[in-house]
Amino acid sequence: GENVEQHPSTLSVQEGDSAVIKCTYSDSASNYFPWYKQELGKGPQLIIDIRSNVGEKKDQRIAVTLNKTAKHFSLHITETQPEDSAVYFCAASMADSNYQLIWGAGTKLIIKP
């Protein structure tokens, strides 16, 4: 079946450095790729998303890139800050659904002061 692989499972970076999280999806018909940030005890918060007609999208310190040929997409966070510490999830839409998402397993991002 369809799946999304996410790496790494844990990422520790120095404050001010950049962080990159990568996801690979299996369904070539997936066309929507959101990224969510989840802090302890809270629900996932949408931080950025990209659709398959775009290769890159940026919002201040956060950017997402999509390579449809290779079926992978990445989250880039620059100038990391302590408040960026959280679990980040990638997801991909299912081909035969306009609402169901397949989720990655999550990346725990730790920002070291």
Add this chain to the structure above:
Amino acid sequence: ETGVTQSPTHLIKTRGQQVTLRCSSQSGHNTVSWYQQALGQGPQFIFQYYREEENGRGNFPPRFSGLQFPNYSSELNVNALELDDSALYLCASSSPQRGVTDTQYFGPGTRLTVL
């Protein structure tokens, strides 16, 4: 604009009992999806409601059921609770556009513990 709200925040039940969780969608959204998130894992899709009808379902047994009301709020009901039902239950609301995958906005979740 009001975000997605869920109640209660926490709940403790015993095996075999029934539970009802509630969700109010974000202002302007007519679709609600429910997810189960076990500790350390990503959310798993349970089902979605659109215009008061179930619009799709994930791999969950029939003892997981739901409702959507005319004001677009929703309930998730779980019967005959099992220990493995212990999880964070998330509600997400969206406003579908034709031919485009929904952008979903999540509530804070309800932490259910089954003893």
